[in-house]
Amino acid sequence: MNASLVRRLYAAIEADESATVASLVAPDVLLRVPGNHPAAGDYVGTAGLAEFLAASAAIAPGGAHTEVIDILGGDNHAAVYAITRAERPGRPPLANPTLHLLEIRHGRVLRVWFHNRDQASVDAFWS
Numbered sequence: 001m002n003a004s005l006v007r008r009l010y011a012a013i014e015a016d017e018s019a020t021v022a023s024l025v026a027p028d029v030l031l032r033v034p035g036n037h038p039a040a041g042d043y044v045g046t047a048g049l050a051e052f053l054a055a056s057a058a059i060a061p062g063g064a065h066t067e068v069i070d071i072l073g074g075d076n077h078a079a080v081y082a083i084t085r086a087e088r089p090g091r092p093p094l095a096n097p098t099l100h101l102l103e104i105r106h107g108r109v110l111r112v113w114f115h116n117r118d119q120a121s122v123d124a125f126w127s
Contacts, residue, residue, distance in 0.1 A: 002104050003073035006080060009109060010068050013053075022046045025109045032113045037126035059126055060086040064094070078102045086125065094125040 005024060012020035031043040031052055039055040042048075057063035064086040072079040080100040087093045096116055103111040116122045 001073065002075075002078045002102075003071040005104065005107065005109070006071050006073065006078045006102060007068070010066060010080070010082075014065065018046070018050065021049065025049070026105065029109055030111045032111070034114060034116065035119055035123045035126070037123045039126050040123075056086070056126075060088040060094075062087065066098075076104055078104060088125070091125060094122070096122055096125075 009021065009024045012024065025046060028045055029049065031049060033040050033043070033052065039052065039059060043052045053063060064084050067083045067085065069081045069083065071081075078101075080102065082098055082100060084096040084098050085094060096118070098117065099115040101113045101115065102109050
């Protein structure tokens with residue numbers, strides 16, 4: 001069940017369907033983006049998610065795109081193995097293998113933590 005919820009969420013983010021995203025996350029959803037770059041930090045609520053996506057698009061025209069490879073779903077958590085891709089002028093393209101851990105309560109995503117395989121490369125791309 002949670003794997004299906006997560007698939008719908010990632011598809012809605014890619015399709016820029018903010019109403020669908022809002023229906024799949026808790027009103028106070030927390031996104032934790034690690035690193036030492038301008039888009040790193042904690043983002044709270046659907047407004048916070050929109051802020052993160054806008055920050056990504058401001059740095060890399062077109063923003064980042066996440067290709068979901070696999071999803072493991074449990075009763076209250078899910079793990080998403082994905083590759084996040086982005087491009088920006090004057091830099092090599094980013095192809096970041098990442099793990100997203102999600103906490104799910106009452107049928108909605110409550111928390112999301114990004115874990116990048118190579119944080120230094122991610123920091124260099126987004127800085």
